[in-house]
Structure formats: C-alpha cells, structure tokens
Amino acid sequence: GENVEQHPSTLSVQEGDSAVIKCTYSDSASNYFPWYKQELGKRPQLIIDIRSNVGEKKDQRIAVTLNKTAKHFSLHITETQPEDSAVYFCAASLSAGGTSYGKLTFGQGTILTVHP
Amino acid sequence: GAVVSQHPSRVICKSGTSVKIECRSLDFQATTMFWYRQFPKQSLMLMATSNEGSKATYEQGVEKDKFLINHASLTLSTLTVTSAHPEDSSFYICSAPNRGQSYNEQFFGPGTRLTVL
Numbered sequence: 041g042e043n044v045e046q047h048p049s050t051l052s053v054q055e056g057d058s059a060v061i062k063c064t065y066s067d068s069a070s071n072y073f074p075w076y077k078q079e080l081g082k083r084p085q086l087i088i089d090i091r092s093n094v095g096e097k098k099d100q101r102i103a104v105t106l107n108k109t110a111k112h113f114s115l116h117i118t119e120t121q122p123e124d125s126a127v128y129f130c131a132a133s134l135s136a137g138g139t140s141y142g143k144l145t146f147g148q149g150t151i152l153t154v155h156p
Numbered sequence: 157g158a159v160v161s162q163h164p165s166r167v168i169c170k171s172g173t174s175v176k177i178e179c180r181s182l183d184f185q186a187t188t189m190f191w192y193r194q195f196p197k198q199s200l201m202l203m204a205t206s207n208e209g210s211k212a213t214y215e216q217g218v219e220k221d222k223f224l225i226n227h228a229s230l231t232l233s234t235l236t237v238t239s240a241h242p243e244d245s246s247f248y249i250c251s252a253p254n255r256g257q258s259y260n261e262q263f264f265g266p267g268t269r270l271t272v273l
Binding site: 089 | 188190198199200201202206216247249251253260261262264265266267269
C-alpha cells in the first residue's frame with residue numbers, strides 16, 4: 041500500500057518568512073495530493089491540492105509543487121502570518137479506479153509555528 | 157456545498173460498553189465514506205472504507221468485529237466501537253467524496269472525541 045513520509049515534524053519561522061514542508065510517497069499510481077491544515081480538535085481543512093498531470097499550483101500565499109519522477113511534493117507558504125500556525129498534513133490518494141479509489145494516506149504532520 | 161456532519165461530537169463511556177458514531181452527508185449522496193482515527197499528536201489513520209449497500213473494507217490491523225460499520229443509506233454511515241476500552245480513546249473522523257462537485261476532494265466531518273474510562 042501507499043506510504044507517505046513528511047518532513048519536518050516541527051517548523052518554527054518568523055512572521056513574514058517562508059515555510060516549506062516536504063512529502064514523499066511510495067505508490068507511483070497515486071495521482072491526487074492534497075494538503076490539509078488542522079487546528080486542535082478540529083477537522084482537517086483542505087488548503088490546496090494538486091493532481092499528477094500538473095507540476096505546480098498556486099493560490100495566493102500557498103503553492104504546491106509535484107515531482108512525479110522523484111515521487112515527492114512540497115507545500116510552500118510565503119509571507120507567513122501567526123494565524124498560519126497549525127498542524128499541516130500532506131496526503132496521497134488514487135483519484136479513480138481500483139479498490140483504493142479515494143483512500144487518503146496521510147503524512148505524519150508538521151507543526152508550524154509562526155512567531156510574531 | 158458539501159457538508160458532512162458527525163454525531164455525537166464528544167462521548168465519554170465506561171469500559172466494556174459500545175458506542176455508535178454517525179456520519180452524515182447533508183447535501184449530497186455518498187456511496188463511499190471513510191473512517192479515520194487520530195490519536196493525540198498523531199496523524200489520521202484510515203480505519204475502513206464504508207460502502208453503501210455492501211460490506212465495509214477494513215485496513216490491515218483494524219478489527220472488523222470491534223469496529224462495526226454500517227452504510228445503510230446514501231447519506232449515513234455508522235461506526236460502532238464495541239466493548240470499548242481505554243486504548244480506543246481517540247478522535248474519530250469520517251470523510252466522503254462528493255463526486256458531483258469535485259472528483260477528488262474529500263469532505264470531512266467535524267470529528268467525534270471518544271473517551272473510554
């Protein structure tokens with residue numbers, strides 16, 4: 041089955057700096073890669089996602105890059121703000137077909153702290 | 157929209173009792189729902205895939221007789237934790253894709269905090 045590794049486990053930055061979180065996956069059949077922000081006791085919130093036919097996607101201060109050959113993808117947050125502080129999870133899934141359809145395999149999570 | 161609700165949001169029970177958690181898709185039909193468990197300071201781990209009208213598919217290491225899943229309608233899946241023990245205390249979250257809105261995106265319920273005394 042799929043295995044997703046996420047680094048770093050904790051990340052501390054100053055307000056205004058950039059933050060980068062990296063993930064690798066093992067199953068070359070995975071083709072959908074979402075990123076979630078989770079606050080304590082709450083459900084994960086989708087912040088950005090990317091499909092395997094795209095190498096990069098950007099939404100305001102957030103961007104995701106995907107390298108299918110190397111099987112890794114990264115989250116980039118620019119101009120970080122204290123309200124960006126949360127736990128971030130990457131995930132991988134197969135978006136169509138097969139018994140694994142739609143199943144999300146999550147990375148271990150990154151605790152991001154943005155200091156004012 | 158695509159809203160998923162869970163009930164209850166929080167439950168405390170005694171060891172040995174059973175607890176039922178409901179997951180509902182409020183504004184869309186979900187033939188498939190997923191159940192995750194999240195221990196404190198850990199990631200979400202998929203427990204099982206709930207399929208409307210058929211048996212659930214459990215992930216390796218998840219006891220199907222302990223975690224009973226029923227997906228009796230297109231908007232409701234239930235997870236019953238049978239003979240709960242303190243080690244079952246966790247945050248249980250369901251999710252469902254809304255194929256009509258977004259082929260890939262999963263919509264998560266708010267989660268159920270289970271505490272077994």
